[in-house]
Amino acid sequence: MYIPTQREHIMSLTNDQMNQAKDDASQFMFASMRRLATEYNMPELRHVSIQFTLRGNCAGTANKRFAPNGTPYYFVNLNEEIFEKGTKRDVELVLLHEIAHIMCFINPRLGKNHDKGWKRVCLAIGGDGERCHEINLTPARKRYLTRHIYIVNGHTIKLSTIRHNQLDKGLRLRCKHGEIKKSHYSETIKIAK
């Protein structure tokens, strides 16, 4: 998994530009896979596929699944937001990062997760061996709101987590029913958005 850190680099792509960017990314990945299948004697790499359905704060993932007959197969899932918020080189670095994971899936002796072995593979195939990239993606939309329930003089008050934490740190809060105190806390609930 690839968790990016903050950077502002925002532009908007037309549909054509987005499709072109996906084509370029696919071409880059398939060409890399063909090259590495030969270099590392890993024929499985020729069958790795790519999809663009990943959403949320993660730029890419490497995935291993099993066909009904038990044969493993692999795919990279890319967050299309990186085409808008990252450079072409950023996209390539994400792909190389995920390809290194897949090579470790195929040959677990190479490495695991983001360990030294994985890093060695990532650097050897032209990646930067970094866990994180500086692409600022939109976090996955939360499906729930968290609210903290306080009972103030018989009235139910719902506080956000920010307010709840401020109160915990000693900030004095009032509502129309009086001062909200820590001792008024009842429970924390999730509300569907």
Ligand SMILES: [Zn+2]
């Ligand atoms: Zn990773």
